Amino acid sequence: MKFQSETVSNIPPYLFSKINERKKELVDKGVDIIDLGIGAPDLPTPRHIVETLKKEMDNPQNFRYSPYGGCEEFREAVAAFYEREFSVQLDPKEEVLTLIGSKEGIGHLIPAVMNPGDRFLVPDPGYPVYETASVLARVKTVPFPLKEENNFVLDFDDIPVEEAKQAKAMMLNYPGNPTAASVNLDFFQRAADFSKEHDLLLLHDSAYNMVTFNGYKAPSVLQAKVDRERVIEFGSLSKGYCMTGWRIGYAVGSKVALKSLSVLKSNLDTSQFLPIQKAAAYALTSDNSFMKEYNEILEKRMLVMHNALKIAGIDSNKPKGSIFLWCKVPFNLSSKEFAEQLLDQAGVIITPGSAFGSKGEGFFRVSLSVEEQKLKEAGTRIAEFIHAPIKGGV
Numbered sequence: 305m306k307f308q309s310e311t312v313s314n315i316p317p318y319l320f321s322k323i324n325e326r327k328k329e330l331v332d333k334g335v336d337i338i339d340l341g342i343g344a345p346d347l348p349t350p351r352h353i354v355e356t357l358k359k360e361m362d363n364p365q366n367f368r369y370s371p372y373g374g375c376e377e378f379r380e381a382v383a384a385f386y387e388r389e390f391s392v393q394l395d396p397k398e399e400v401l402t403l404i405g406s407k408e409g410i411g412h413l414i415p416a417v418m419n420p421g422d423r424f425l426v427p428d429p430g431y432p433v434y435e436t437a438s439v440l441a442r443v444k445t446v447p448f449p450l451k452e453e454n455n456f457v458l459d460f461d462d463i464p465v466e467e468a469k470q471a472k473a474m475m476l477n478y479p480g481n482p483t484a485a486s487v488n489l490d491f492f493q494r495a496a497d498f499s500k501e502h503d504l505l506l507l508h509d510s511a512y513n514m515v516t517f518n519g520y521k522a523p524s525v526l527q528a529k530v531d532r533e534r535v536i537e538f539g540s541l542s543k544g545y546c547m548t549g550w551r552i553g554y555a556v557g558s559k560v561a562l563k564s565l566s567v568l569k570s571n572l573d574t575s576q577f578l579p580i581q582k583a584a585a586y587a588l589t590s591d592n593s594f595m596k597e598y599n600e601i602l603e604k605r606m607l608v609m610h611n612a613l614k615i616a617g618i619d620s621n622k623p624k625g626s627i628f629l630w631c632k633v634p635f636n637l638s639s640k641e642f643a644e645q646l647l648d649q650a651g652v653i654i655t656p657g658s659a660f661g662s663k664g665e666g667f668f669r670v671s672l673s674v675e676e677q678k679l680k681e682a683g684t685r686i687a688e689f690i691h692a693p694i695k696g697g698v
């Protein structure tokens with residue numbers, strides 16, 4: 305195509321497009337679709353945060369450009385949040401950067417710290433942006449497997465020493481998308497030691513750090529004994545604070561890597577709108593007791609869906625965090641075929657595991673971003689679909 309660069313045409317195909325087309329056809333026909341493909345929380349942004357945004361909108365000073373790298377209020381709030389949640393001290397001027405959502409930050413960090421041809425260790429299955437941003441930056445991803453027998457937690461022995469030596473950076477993500485796996489601080493210590501041993505920049509995507517269940521507290525990689533210059537952690541207000549569309553997140557850690565990211569970003573964007581940064585600063589530092597209530601809602605949904613799937617004969621994990629269940633495809637179908645048939649025959653959308661990498665094949669992801677009643681209904685429909693006579697290759 306004339307107006308499409310080779311780089312963009314090299315971006316892996318968008319697996320959801322066929323499902324989305326089919327969804328539209330069915331909705332137009334009046335079919336009631338339950339969409340468990342959505343990766344964003346459905347619960348509202350808490351009122352006190354919305355009210356702060358409104359107040360900040362009344363101050364014309366806030367309509368100016370934000371300082372590059374984000375406003376002081378937000379950077380200080382991220383530092384205060386790390387002190388409160390993880391007892392980690394950060395210098396808000398040099399160790400914190402405002403992002404227009406963590407996806408933007410991850411996407412830009414890759415070209416900011418790596419050169420074309422550099423090798424980047426990424427999880428398989430994993431959040432697709434690690435791969436697509438690498439394609440854009442002509443960085444070569446080297447996938448490492450997340451295996452069921454390890455509860456989808458990386459076993460460092462699964463990364464061949466040669467690959468580790470040749471790589472420049474490694475990406476981790478816990479609680480994880482799509483597997484919903486979680487780790488403890490010992491794991492991050494092992495990751496920190498591994499990156500030191502192989503001279504890697506350690507990146508941790510902690511988008512779901514505040515979405516946790518049953519007393520589990522997700523650790524920060526910065527709590528490990530690690531050379532700060534070797535680590536970057538990405539965080540988001542999209543999930544824990546239910547501020548998805550606000551587009552606000554942060555990166556913390558290595559001064560040098562953040563400086564590189566800031567140079568790149570200051571040439572492409574001028575940070576987020578000030579009222580959003582200021583309302584987000586307030587969110588990070590004010591009462592967050594709503595999270596307990598929100599997480600209880602999600603945990604309940606998780607248990608409801610886990611049980612419904614179990615009754616249907618489908619194995620899934622019982623995660624300690626995130627908004628997903630990672631489930632086994634029950635038939636001898638590819639995850640894509642399973643997703644397509646489930647949509648056609650049961651009106652339920654799930655995400656095929658292969659959308660997240662070759663090791664995602666055989667699995668599918670269910671989002672918990674719909675009400676409990678809808679999840680129950682989806683569970684019933686899935687059970688009926690599975691127990692209906694003969695699907696391809698049962």
Ligand SMILES: Cc1ncc(COP(=O)(O)O)c(C=O)c1O
Nearest residue numbers: 405406407431481511540542553
């Ligand atoms: C693992 C993971 N990282 C990062 C993001 C991006 O979040 P945001 O850009 O909204 O901060 C998402 C969103 O779905 C995600 O699942």
